[in-house]
Amino acid sequence: MTGTAQPSRGVRLPRDARRAQLLDAAQHVFVHNGYHAAAMDDIAERAGVSKPVLYQHFPGKLDLYLALLDTHGNELVRRVREAIASTSDNKLRVRAAIGALYEFVAGEDQAFRLVFESDLRGEPAVEKAVEGALSGCVDAVTEVVAADAGLDAGRARLLAVGLVGLSQVTARDWLEGGQQISREEAVNLMSTLAWKGLAGFPLHQAP
16 A cells, blocks of 8 residues: 555446555555544545445444554564565574564555554554554564574563564664664664574574
8 A cells, every 4th residue: 555646536446446445545644644633534535535435345434444454464474474484594584574574664655653653552453453463473483483492482472572572663763763774784783683682592403
């Protein structure tokens, strides 16, 4: 979803295409206005449709928001899992996982703001969706740490929470700080920091 130009009113689209168009418009409005300041009128206008058309696809604003969270949360977890699976070298795995989180934050559609900076965390359904995305990333890292370092699930998960937290917090700071260094250098710095810690745990050889 990239915040494309508004289509002309009256153009009939297949249901899936219309849904994607409405989500694209909603994402733009939510990212720039926040959930509470966003209005269905704004989303309909951005999409170039009438409000009745918008309500045909999404009963309310929260439904739009949750659909976006589900899409981008799943995308984030997929990226992290693919990054980890891209190599069997543990040092490179750390870099790949951190790089995936930085790439997500650097995306032009600013989807990370919905996942990491939601102004609706008090809503149980939103909290569940956000925590689900973060837990999915943590689970992916936990599996590898537990297998390779021979740690129990509790210790492995705590390390994974640290790695994911370090990655998304520093990536957001890097972006908001004006990207004074390249993304590659930022990822290298954080990877070095994380690896020096994780490397302290000996590689576990499975029997």
